[in-house]
Amino acid sequence: MRFVPTYCPKCGRHALTSQASINGGVAICAECHATTQILPGESYGESDAGLFAELGEKLRGMSPTNAAQLAAELEGRNSAPPGRGLRRLIKLLPTLAILEFSVSDQPAVLRKVEGMLATLLGSIASSRSQSGMMAAVNVESQLDNRKAQ
Secondary structure, three states, X not given: OOEEEEEOOXXXXXXXEEHHHOEOOEEEOOOOOOEEEEOOOOOEOXXXXXXXXXXXXXXXXXXXXXXXXXXXXXXXXXXXXXXXXXXXXXXXXXXXXXXXXXXXXOXXXXXXXXXXXXXXXXXXXXXXXXXXXXXXXXXXXXXXXXXXX
């Protein structure tokens, strides 16, 4: 069974939702039972749901601007060596460092994690109604520091 990424605007959670539970293009949030948005991107297996939710929590509260800047680090990920974009993201967002240990150097897993992060960051970046959110990391100063090196 395949699972697709969703976002609940009511409770702010990202999740993987079973395709079988989507009726007429509508999915329901398992947390608050509101209607969710089905996100564009890859589909995953049931065993990926925990990792997707964990990544969503790590990125929760990030501003759309910072998400867009971080998403730029994953551009071209399909033509780059697996893990390159992830390593760049980890430098900018140390809360993702645990991924280095959990995904090791398995190319398929690295591609999957990068795909999940691209979907999540794209979802956050496209959100226009997240007012009053504080950035999870000051990406602009991190990028400036990197350029100076």
